Amino acid sequence: MSEAALLAPHDALGRTKEILATLVGFPTISSEGNLDCIAYAHSLLAPLGAKLEVIPDATGRKANLLATIGPDVDGGVILSGHVDVVPVEGQDWSTDPFRLTEYAGRLYGRGACDMKGFVACALAAAPAFADARLARPVHIALTHDEEVGCLGAPRLIAAMAALGRRPAACIVGEPTGMALVEGHKGCFEYTTHFEGLEGHGSRPDVCVNAVFYATRYVAEIMRLAGELRGRAPAGSRFDPPWSTLSVGRLDGGIARNVVPNRCAVEWEFRPVSRSDVDFVWQRLLDLAEGVLLPEMQEVHPEATIITEVIGEVAGLDPVPGSSAVALAARLTGGDAGRAGVVPFGTEAGLFQAAGVPTVVCGPGDIAEAHRPDESIGEDDLAACLAALDRLVPELSA
Ligand SMILES: [Zn+2]
Known part of the structure; x- marks a missing residue:
């Protein structure tokens, strides 16, 4: 020694x-x-x-x-x-x-x-x-x-x-x-950016309203947040015992009579299990890529939904x-x-x-x-x- x-x-x-x-x-x-x-x-x-x-x-x-x-x-x-x-x-x-x-x-x-x-x-x-x-x-x-x-x-x-x-x-x-x-718990933070097509408020039929699509995404996050309560693992010692989802900020639009082409949803996810991570991502992916994006691109093929990773602490x-x-x-x-x-x-x-x-x-x-x-x-x-x-x-x- x-x-x-x-x-x-x-x-x-x-x-x-x-x-x-x-x-x-x-x-x-x-x-x-x-x-x-x-x-x-x-x-x-x-x-x-x-x-x-x-x-x-x-x-x-x-x-x-x-x-x-x-x-x-x-x-x-x-x-x-x-x-x-x-x-x-x-x-x-x-x-x-x-x-x-x-x-x-x-x-x-x-x-x-x-x-x-x-x-x-x-x-x-x-x-x-x-x-x-x-x-x-x-x-x-x-x-x-x-x-x-x-x-x-x-x-x-x-x-x-x-x-x-x-x-x-x-x-x-x-x-x-x-x-x-x-x-x-994990702490995952994201911003999901919706990009549609701007236009006059009188012609929403030829525009893609990014706020409309973003709020449908927010509504799904809210629904998922409710479902996660029922998925709390037995004996979980976390407080609350289930995975949580929250939208902290929604940013889109400039005026009442302008159809907004951009909207950003700032949200976070604090999972108690990896299976909840997969569950939430699959549902949000199904909605964004399977439903919202095809609808948006039908009017405006360049429309996008992009989720930016702010931080992912497993x-x-x-x-x-x-x-x-x-x-x-x-x-x-x-x-x-x-x-x-x-x-x-x-x-x-x-x-x-x-x-x-x-x-x-x-x-x-x-x-x-x-x-x-x-x-x-x-x-x-x-x-x-x-x-x-x-x-x-x-x-x-
Ligand atoms: Zn430290």
Whole structure:
């Protein structure tokens, strides 16, 4: 064992705080680049012999980082965290949000809780993973653009699949106070654009009224919302227990006597199961492509209905007997039978959809996330470090 593996708990916490201070110093707001932050994580992991994949986005201004520590075999554990943070504009901070400030056992800064705290713990634990001669690997998966619809994680997951790695479990370290979370609803956001043909209000017969067609679409969303109530899975612990649909904004038309050629429907969908996703999409597709569009194109062949994806955060379906929940229970001393569900979305559903059993479990309180004076307790970080410590024997046997 090297010195790093023998660090006293106090030193591990000190190292975690140093790393967290550096991470918070990169203002990785989702709309900005993150390459300096990713390069910093890379610089900590490369000397440990980690196999590193930098996975850039289409703009080249941001990247994910996938680090594998230990043998390149199946059965490893993913520690997943995003390094982007929400903006600070309009928020009244008492300190510089991009300078970690310590006060009375708490560490203040944007992202300290959501979720650079977990990322700092994983990076601080990395030397111990590297020294432990693991039988199965730890994968540290750092992503961009989680806060704007989990846009980075799919590329990281695809890269992992392309490398042929099949991990046994994924721990998404979003703040749960180290409690075990086995489920959350998805959050899908869309804008459906209807484009018809404009004209004088006296000649609707030669026009395609985009508002008319959009409202028929809205009426179907409303009908589906009612049907989803009856499809709530037995024993669902979500509140409400069924998948929900809502239209938040409808925008079309300019004046009473002008037939509108454009209308946009801004709607969202929070599914509790993947079967509800398929159910809703099939019905909306049947209506749009099977009924509305043919009618529109009969008058105006160029008419279109286009659904723009604003963000798709897949849900995490609770799975009875989940091996990921059981693993997190052993690491934290928690009770797998009491794993809960939360109302916020994470990247966990994406890992689960890729076939990796996944649990959400990380340090800090979600109530601290996104607010001014965001903070995490030193005790929260210490609890996370203790759990990561127990990962070494889990992966050694
Ligand atoms: Zn987060």
